[in-house]
Amino acid sequence: MQEAMIKRAKELLADGTVNRVMGWKKGEFVYDTTPAVFETAEELEKEFVCNDFTQANLSKYLIKESRKEGKILAFLKPCDTYSFNQLLKEHRIIRENVYVIGIPGGPKLDMEKIKAKGISGILDVKNENFTLKIETLYGTETMPFYEAVSGKCADCKSKKHVVYDELIGEDGDVLASRRFDMVEKLENMTSQERYDFWRGELSKCIRCNACRNVCPACTCENCVFDNPKSGIDQKAAADSFEENMFHIIRAFHVAGRCTDCGECSRVCPQNIPLHLLNRKFIKDINSLYGEYQAGADTTSKCPLTDYDTDDCEPSIVHERGVE
Amino acid sequence: MFRISAEKLNDLFDRIASKQTLYIPVDREDKAAEYKKYESGMTLSSALNTVRSAKDFFFPQTENLAEFRLSGKTIEVKDIRSEHEDFVIFGVRACDARSFGILDSVFLSEPVDTFYKNRRDHGTIVTMACTRPEETCFCTTFGINPTMPGGDVSVFPDGTGYSFLANTEKGKEFMAEISDMLEEGNPAQLAKVQENTRNILKRLPLANLKTDSFGGERLMKHFSSEKWAELSESCIGCGTCTFVCPTCQCYDIRDFDTGNGIKRFRCWDSCMYSDFTKMAHGNSRNSQLERFRQRFMHKLVYHPSNHEGEFGCVGCGRCLSKCPISMNIVKVMKALEDK
Ligand code: SF4
Ligand code: SF4
Ligand code: SF4
Ligand code: SF4
Ligand code: SF4
Numbered sequence: 001m002q003e004a005m006i007k008r009a010k011e012l013l014a015d016g017t018v019n020r021v022m023g024w025k026k027g028e029f030v031y032d033t034t035p036a037v038f039e040t041a042e043e044l045e046k047e048f049v050c051n052d053f054t055q056a057n058l059s060k061y062l063i064k065e066s067r068k069e070g071k072i073l074a075f076l077k078p079c080d081t082y083s084f085n086q087l088l089k090e091h092r093i094i095r096e097n098v099y100v101i102g103i104p105g106g107p108k109l110d111m112e113k114i115k116a117k118g119i120s121g122i123l124d125v126k127n128e129n130f131t132l133k134i135e136t137l138y139g140t141e142t143m144p145f146y147e148a149v150s151g152k153c154a155d156c157k158s159k160k161h162v163v164y165d166e167l168i169g170e171d172g173d174v175l176a177s178r179r180f181d182m183v184e185k186l187e188n189m190t191s192q193e194r195y196d197f198w199r200g201e202l203s204k205c206i207r208c209n210a211c212r213n214v215c216p217a218c219t220c221e222n223c224v225f226d227n228p229k230s231g232i233d234q235k236a237a238a239d240s241f242e243e244n245m246f247h248i249i250r251a252f253h254v255a256g257r258c259t260d261c262g263e264c265s266r267v268c269p270q271n272i273p274l275h276l277l278n279r280k281f282i283k284d285i286n287s288l289y290g291e292y293q294a295g296a297d298t299t300s301k302c303p304l305t306d307y308d309t310d311d312c313e314p315s316i317v318h319e320r321g322v323e
Numbered sequence: 324m325f326r327i328s329a330e331k332l333n334d335l336f337d338r339i340a341s342k343q344t345l346y347i348p349v350d351r352e353d354k355a356a357e358y359k360k361y362e363s364g365m366t367l368s369s370a371l372n373t374v375r376s377a378k379d380f381f382f383p384q385t386e387n388l389a390e391f392r393l394s395g396k397t398i399e400v401k402d403i404r405s406e407h408e409d410f411v412i413f414g415v416r417a418c419d420a421r422s423f424g425i426l427d428s429v430f431l432s433e434p435v436d437t438f439y440k441n442r443r444d445h446g447t448i449v450t451m452a453c454t455r456p457e458e459t460c461f462c463t464t465f466g467i468n469p470t471m472p473g474g475d476v477s478v479f480p481d482g483t484g485y486s487f488l489a490n491t492e493k494g495k496e497f498m499a500e501i502s503d504m505l506e507e508g509n510p511a512q513l514a515k516v517q518e519n520t521r522n523i524l525k526r527l528p529l530a531n532l533k534t535d536s537f538g539g540e541r542l543m544k545h546f547s548s549e550k551w552a553e554l555s556e557s558c559i560g561c562g563t564c565t566f567v568c569p570t571c572q573c574y575d576i577r578d579f580d581t582g583n584g585i586k587r588f589r590c591w592d593s594c595m596y597s598d599f600t601k602m603a604h605g606n607s608r609n610s611q612l613e614r615f616r617q618r619f620m621h622k623l624v625y626h627p628s629n630h631e632g633e634f635g636c637v638g639c640g641r642c643l644s645k646c647p648i649s650m651n652i653v654k655v656m657k658a659l660e661d662k
Contacts, residue, residue: 028528028657029458032649035557056648061557111644116354120371121458123528137458137523204357206375206384209596210561210647226598267647269374269563271353 002050004168005075005103009048010041012073018099019070022061024054030125031111035061037072050075052109052127055150057263059083059093060216066097074098077105078172079152081161082259082295083216088163089298090257092219102161104169106153112271113148117141151275152262155179162296179260183279198244204270205243211264211274217254217294224249247277255281256304259295288312324508325498328484335504336361336413342500343447344410346380348373358412367414371457372639376569377419380412381442382426384566384591388438388576391585404438407445411497414451417472418462418639422569423448425637428630429572447497450474454520459640461529461653467637469524470517481509481516529638529653536660539628546620550658555615557648562593564642564651565618570635573599594618619655 009021021044025036031053038044057080065072076084081102087093114122114134121137130145157179159172186194212218212225224230225246232249260282264274285292289303289311303311327335339345345361348368356370358377390401423443430439450472453460462469471477475494479486486508489495498505524530537545565571575592578585592599594617600607608614626635642651 027649028643028653032643032651034649034654036553037556112353112355118354118369120455121523123458137526138455204351206566208561208563208566210559210563213559213561214647226596228598267561267563269567269645271355 001103001169002048005050005101006044006048008101008168009038009044009073012099013039013041013044017071018073020065020068020072021048022058022065022072022074024049024056029122031109031122037065050103052106052125053111055106055108055110055152055266057083057214057216057261059087059261060214060219062098063087063092063219066094068097071097071099073101075101075103076161076164077103078159078161079105079156079259079261081163082158082293083261084295085163085298086257086259086295087216087219089295090219100164100166102164102167102171104172105156105159107146107149107156108153109145109148110150110266113150114143117143117147119143150262151265151273155262157260157293163298179279180283182273182276183283186276186280201272202244202247204272205247206270207243207246208269210267210269211272212250214263214267215254216259216261216263217257218250224253247274251277251281254278256285256292256302257294258282259293288316324486324488324510324513325502325505326484326486326508327505331504332367332485333364335501336365336367337363338501338504339411339413344408345413346410347413361413371453371455371460372416372419372641374641374645375567376422376639376641377412377415378422378426378569378571380410380446381423381439382430382572382574382591385588386438387586387588389587391578391587393584404441407441409445409447411447411449413449414478415448415472415474416451416453416639417467417469418460418637419569420448420450420472420474421462421465421467421637422639425570425626425630425633425635426572428633447476447493448474449476449478449497452477452479452517452520454480454516456520456523456527457640458528459643460527461532461638461640463524463527463530464532464534464638465634465636470520479513479516481512486513532653532656533660534623534634534656537623537627537634537656538632539624542620542624542628545624545659546616548659551612551616554650554655554658555612558595558611558615558650559647560595560597560611560614561647562595563645563647565593565595566591567641567645568636569639569641570622570637594621619652622652623656623659 012018021038023038024033025047026049027033033049033054035056035058038048058074058076059080062074088095119134119136119141122134123137124135126133127145132143132145132148134141155177156175157177158174160174161167161171225233227233258278260279262275268274285303292303336345340361346358347361348356349359349365350356350368350370356368356373357375358373387403390403392399430436452472453469456469473490475491476497477488477490487498487505489498573592573594574589576587576589578587595614608617622635627633636652643653
């Protein structure tokens with residue numbers, strides 16, 4: 001895959017279709033890949049990487065990149081194409097300035113899951129017939145590939161590319177994923193249990209803002225949490241409930257626009273399952289307004305910004321709130 | 324040197340905790356380690372290090388500094404400081420132990436930060452020698468020896484038990500309180516463990532990283548390097564690297580309107596943020612490139628220049644494993660070093 005991508009990128013650079021390529025760059029280890037822009041064939045050959053650890057969603061970078069001189073080639077996984085589409089819909093990305101090549105997605109691997117097995121000092125990870133062979137400072141370890149699959153890939157909603165100029169590899173289908181299972185579990189808890197669950201998770205938050213900054217739906221020029229005029233621009237909690245408010249407000253801000261790309265939970269240094277908040281909104285939108293997938297297209301109206309006489313009444317909150 | 328067998332470690336914790344508050348690293352459900360206030364029955368984490376560093380004990384993420392109350396035309400200023408209670412942090416790694424010295428050089432130099440000093444005076448630091456360094460560890464780059472971790476008391480695990488060595492007066496007092504639980508140590512066994520660790524340290528992938536190309540005298544060379552654009556291009560400015568970093572020391576002071584008064588608090592700040600050092604005229608670093616450059620220039624150039632050559636990084640590797648886009652100080656050093 002990586003070789004085919006480099007080859008095609010070099011062709012498109014050479015024939016002038018694009019003047020830059022957005023992909024991932026090799027790091028010090030097998031897993032620390034960084035989103036990067038490449039300008040020459042030499043750079044691509046030396047540093048371009050696409051492997052089991054190239055998880056980062058590139059779509060948000062295209063807001064800035066598509067405003068630069070010339071056209072950029074971007075390699076997008078299926079989930080990233082949903083983010084890309086949503087950003088097109090919000091007029092954030094200039095479509096003409098991006099050449100999209102759809103590439104197959106994961107399942108990608110999560111280093112934290114490997115480390116959680118007690119495997120440390122990791123020097124190399126190889127996938128041999130869905131068994132991971134892990135070279136470490138302390139000898140070779142093995143573990144099943146599927147136990148190291150990242151959270152976002154384990155709950156993959158679709159292997160279909162919703163936007164592209166060309167594809168490398170075959171396109172897939174929308175999947176019948178089990179991504180709402182955990183949301184359902186939370187719904188079935190008593191309100192006290194649910195409260196305790198979220199307080200437990202959110203109290204770990206160090207308010208580093210990684211979840212917000214990586215989120216392709218969070219593209220405000222000046223976020224309310226950074227705006228001194230908003231009255232809620234705290235860098236830290238003034239009281240112990242404020243972290244919770246930060247997350248609840250953020251979930252509301254991205255409701256109907258969150259494509260469930262999984263980046264928030266991926267980047268959280270404290271492993272907080274933030275995606276569950278957003279999935280609750282997605283699940284509710286589906287059940288109250290009919291199936292809706294943000295980013296699936298660029299023309300449909302989001303139920304939350306549209307009005308229909310069949311829309312549910314605000315009283316639904318009370319009806320559903322009864323235990 | 325005195326030793327306790329592994330089975331008796333929790334008895335020791337119970338003893339310490341009966342006298343003062345004890346914090347130990349424990350495993351969370353997600354297998355990440357964090358410091359927790361010890362309660363009987365808790366198990367010491369086997370992870371190498373905690374996600375959040377130990378600096379939290381002395382320089383917490385938020386703390387209240389003062390309160391103001393308005394009645395009529397008078398403003399009452401309330402000093403809400405109280406003497407901190409004694410506490411023990413157990414299991415601090417050599418990298419974090421060194422970070423306290425770096426924080427001291429800032430917070431304990433004139434004018435002394437009394438909030439920080441209060442905690443520092445009351446804390447006893449019990450360190451833990453490393454025996455299984457991670458691939459992301461590069462403390463030795465900064466002259467840190469993880470087999471001799473320092474602090475008030477050093478603890479050396481040998482597989483079946485732990486040996487204790489007091490390094491300071493505070494450490495000796497701590498040892499006196501527990502001496503009846505300790506037995507004679509086995510220096511030969513310990514020497515073997517240390518030898519083994521030293522061999523691993525030599526084989527670490529970052530073992531050859533050098534600081535030779537950095538320091539105060541390289542200011543202009545590094546500041547004007549063309550590499551910053553490429554290094555910072557995908558940084559999302561989240562500040563995770565600064566929040567997990569044991570040596571990051573920047574804070575902001577803010578007033579919070581409680582409705583019937585003002586609470587003045589301070590909280591961590593990050594040079595990666597757009598409002599960092601924002602003043603009446605605006606911000607001095609308007610692009611992410613400048614903000615990114617600040618972080619690494621501070622660690623590698625400004626800090627040694629202001630503090631007798633001491634770098635502002637201890638090589639703990641947290642920013643290596645936690646940056647969402649895997650950009651970090653090692654990549655910066657490798658890009659900027661003299662070729
Ligand atoms: S990434 Fe995690 S720790 Fe950081 S602000 Fe978001 S939830 Fe909090
Ligand atoms: S270097 Fe990484 S962790 Fe630090 S602000 Fe940039 S993206 Fe965030
Ligand atoms: S810069 Fe990174 S490696 Fe250095 S002390 Fe901070 S977190 Fe640790
Ligand atoms: S300037 Fe940046 S790198 Fe330096 S201590 Fe402050 S936050 Fe950390
Ligand atoms: S950086 Fe050094 S002292 Fe810190 S955990 Fe790793 S080996 Fe131990």
